Amino acid sequence: MMASITGEGxxxxxFRTAGDPQGPPIVFVHGWAASxxxxxxxxxxxxxxxHRLVAVDLxxxxxxxxxxxxxxxxxxxxGDLAAVLAHLGRPAVLVGWSYGGLVVTDYLRERxxxxxxxxxxxxxxxxxxxxxxxxxxxxxxxGVMRPMMSEDPDEAVPALTTFARRMxxxxxxxxxxxxxxxxxLRVPPNVRKALFTRDLGSADVLAAIDVPVLITHGTADxxxxxxxxxxxxxxxxxxxxxxxEEVGHxxxxxxxxxxxxxxxxxxxxxxxx
Numbered sequence: 001m002m003a004s005i006t007g008e009g010x011x012x013x014x015f016r017t018a019g020d021p022q023g024p025p026i027v028f029v030h031g032w033a034a035s036x037x038x039x040x041x042x043x044x045x046x047x048x049x050x051h052r053l054v055a056v057d058l059x060x061x062x063x064x065x066x067x068x069x070x071x072x073x074x075x076x077x078x079g080d081l082a083a084v085l086a087h088l089g090r091p092a093v094l095v096g097w098s099y100g101g102l103v104v105t106d107y108l109r110e111r112x113x114x115x116x117x118x119x120x121x122x123x124x125x126x127x128x129x130x131x132x133x134x135x136x137x138x139x140x141x142x143g144v145m146r147p148m149m150s151e152d153p154d155e156a157v158p159a160l161t162t163f164a165r166r167m168x169x170x171x172x173x174x175x176x177x178x179x180x181x182x183x184x185l186r187v188p189p190n191v192r193k194a195l196f197t198r199d200l201g202s203a204d205v206l207a208a209i210d211v212p213v214l215i216t217h218g219t220a221d222x223x224x225x226x227x228x229x230x231x232x233x234x235x236x237x238x239x240x241x242x243x244x245e246e247v248g249h250x251x252x253x254x255x256x257x258x259x260x261x262x263x264x265x266x267x268x269x270x271x272x273x
Contacts, residue, residue, distance in 0.1 A: 002063060005087050008079025009070065013062035014176045015084065018043035019053040024268050025088045028055040029081070029194035031098025033184040033192050035062035038097065041256040047264055056084055058103065071194035075101045085115040093267045097122040098224060098249065099195060116141035118212040120266060123224050123249045126206060126232050129199030133231040138222035140166035140249070149193040160184045169220040169248035206235035214238040214266045216259065218247030
């Protein structure tokens with residue numbers, strides 16, 4: 001089911017819901033140029049249905065509003081996520097994939113762990129900018145970064161398709177790949193570009209985390225380098241790392257059952273402690 005609330009600055013923040021409305025919440029935050037649809041394999045899994053599952057569309061993505069600016073402000077991202085948590089009315093486990101990991105870190109930067117039971121980083125960056133070890137990326141971006149931001153579809157569509165192919169260690173089925181490219185194309189070119197205008201470190205933010213953290217990362221991830229996960233693990237005293245062998249950037253898709261089991265193992269005792 002789709003719903004929406006008002007986020008920071010009056011922007012509409014859309015989200016999908018599944019599971020038990022009275023259950024302990026798990027909030028899923030997708031990555032760059034993706035949407036809440038990324039989490040279909042989690043929202044539909046009966047093993048997670050005792051939880052209240054909420055998958056957010058970031059501003060500029062999916063069914064959420066598309067403001068003209070403020071994509072470089074951590075307080076704005078934190079405000080959107082805070083609005084979601086306020087709507088839920090009880091502490092939640094936050095799951096941040098890829099760029100979504102940066103958004104979760106923005107929340108922690110601005111609001112601390114208020115309303116947070118635990119954090120799951122999935123193939124995530126926690127920093128952004130040249131030389132930031134928590135934002136190290138891999139070769140999947142080679143040759144496609146600039147054209148993916150282009151307003152010219154003759155440049156953007158092939159580049160986004162190539163990037164989508166590089167997201168997983170094994171090829172996605174054709175219809176799934178096309179669906180994912182369609183999701184990326186739904187994000188305006190200026191928004192795709194604006195998300196990379198930030199430059200910030202997070203060492204102090206990560207070191208201050210005082211709730212349980214699970215870091216999951218594919219060993220074959222060429223989008224976000226595994227060293228980004230190692231960096232976060234080295235800063236967060238509460239972190240446990242779960243590596244997905246021979247998996248790319250989408251362990252929740254490539255090894256959905258295994259990922260969901262790890263999430264349930266983490267979120268179950270965290271949400272009920």
